[in-house]
Amino acid sequence: MRTVTVVGASLAGLHAARGLRDQGYDGRLVIVGEERHRPYDRPPLSKAFLTGEDPTGDDLTAQGPTGEDPTGDGEPDGGLGPLALTDPEDEAELDAEWLLGVRADRLDPAAGAVGLADGRTLRTDGVVIATGAAPRTLRAVAPPGVHTLRTLDDARRLRAELRAGAGRVVVIGAGFIGAEVASSCAALGLDVTVVEAAPLPLVPQLGERMARACAALHAAHGVTLLCGTGVATLRGTDRVTGVELADGRVLPADVVVVGVGVRPVTGWLEGSGLALDDGVLCDEGCATALPSVVAVGDVARLALPGTGRTVRAEHWTSAAEQGAVAARNLLAGTTVQPFGALPYFWSDQYGARIQFAGRREPGDTVRIAEGDPEEDPGGGFLAVYERDAIPTAVLAVNRPKPFTRLRRELARAPRLAAR
Template sequence: MVENVVVVGAGLAAHKVVENLRKEGYTGRLVLVGDEKHRPYDRPGLSKAVLLGDAEPKDLYLAKAGFYEEKDVETHFGDAATAIDREARTVTLASGAVLDYDALVLATGSTARRLDLPGADLDGILTLRKFEDTLALLDALTPGTKLVIVGGGWIGLEVASAAIEADCSVTVLEHFELPLLNVLGADIAGWFARLHRGHGVDLRTGVGVAGFEGSGRVTGVRLDDGEVVPADVVLVGVGAIPNTDLAAAAGLRVDNGVRVDEHLRTDDPHVYAVGDIANAHNTALGHPLRVEHWDNARRQGRLAAVVLLDRDDVYDWQPYFYSDQYDVAMEYLGRGGRDDELVVRGSLDDDHFSAYWLAGDTVTAAMQVNEPRLAGPLRKIVGQVVDRGRLADPGVPLEEHLAD
């Protein structure tokens, strides 16, 4: 068992490494390093509860202020790791401090992707990834504010929902013909498009952004066809980039994230990677997978902790994410393919249904919309072989499709 663990990154995955090491009885030295001045907090709340007014930013902290001191965790917040010396087994911080380790866990997360376009540095163009981003957006979401969102992914649509509820004027610009098309396919993506348009969002699909207008502060978004969409505030929600520079500079294998095995170990047996940056071998799917979602960060943090304590646990769960938009709460489990067939229980003309993606007769992914009672069965049905005709029949209990 290791005696000196350093965790670099101070998000959910990093917090779960630290929390579970102590919970499982680890008594050795434990160090937590983060580039933000804040202690770890729950990022999904940035685009959900806080923007909706259901929580204050301070409510997002993952542990009370004295937690790390109580658990004998040495913390270095606001002091980014700048270099790893794998031969000496040390991490150098921006302050010049040098930390030695027996085991190093990299949990450096992701950075919001920005657009390299004219005017992209104007004031009022925001991203949503950190505490300060949410505070800036909250200040901007006042009645009558013209908000333009570039990107119709999960972050963009969640912010659109919150902004509509704040009586803002909202325009969403999506490059593809439907929002979430690559994730959910045309039928379900079309349902989300109708949801937002029905709530007053000006959702424009199949459009390209050429730049931003304004002098000092943004006043509009210029499209490829020359039209300028007026804007008081712009949110750029076009995905995130895994923070792999530190790992790459240390000579670790980087390929769509830091490559790790089913135990989250890199090619260096003393270095692990978890969360957004981990392109890890998933034994349930049989191939490497990198997932940028809350559930994965939480579970990989725990997995790394027990592996450090010499257990043989593996990365064997299906991807999971959830979203709240208007009066819609949805959950998605698994990973559907572009050629999978969609089976819907209920009707897409309703706001209560479940959907299943099938490759042959095997369920590859499942989703529920406003059907929380299905949360348990959804986790069990992914990977099952089903009769698709009976699966589509709401009169047949979903549990009948589950193996004993």
């Protein structure tokens, strides 16, 4: 391959690009990004970036100009500060062409081309799809004061409104993003209500018992959690004034944050011949049915060997670790290495670190190894999921050391966690 194009200047795309260079690829490397920013770290956006209280002492709110003009519009990119995933030395080693602030809108594998929304066409021998996911919304057009949170620019707009006198915040969706935003808003002293359509948040990920324990963190920190009701409409025209629930209640709101999940960004791949089903369908090594195309990160739906199932992981660790595997298989022209990392994710809420590793299935039993999640979930606990007395997953709240030990044990026996 003489040219490889990475579509998506994201964590996953960056790690795929690094993987290509690490494995000896010395050809032309092009990285296309719809955002005007270099790759940056997203997890802090719903946490320390909103509150400005980063435990490392770094100023995550820094926006000093770097002097770069990646979009060519005469406006310098805002400095990313500690959120940046690259520095000048890294970028020199990567030796990539950065096309930022432009969206890819078509893929023509037969012609070996990626089309850009500005009319340009990139000729390429290989493609890494890393376009990630976009937030789902409740309305095509929402009044001012209604936010989703995915990008740095989203976070900057939300933070500005939270600091401009917003007193009442309604968060729609109690998944990890919604819970983290609620936690950050509570830390800012705001009146926060979280609305969740399901009877209990995070049941698919954690199971009912552990989901209830984690949900209890909201009430323990003065946040109202309303479950089992959807949203009928958003009130307000010039500005959002409230959220009307399906049961008729109206919640006054100065700011609304919608966190009802994401959809993989695959529209630009329609007609390319790639199989699409809530993501780009891949084998166990991130390779698509086209030997010159791989997919990584939130957009990739990987096969789980031996199960007949596929899975799309929306977690930082998967996005970071898939890059090297995808790069190797792209250069080989076939899958020579599967992606076998154990699923892992974490969330910081109300001063608690929640960590999960493994693959929980319905019917797995839960054994509490430390603490008491029913009596004091915020005090910390360690829970082990088991199937036929064999560990399949582990959940911890403020138990990092024993969690790490059990995570390593699961990783050494991946067949047990993937049965």
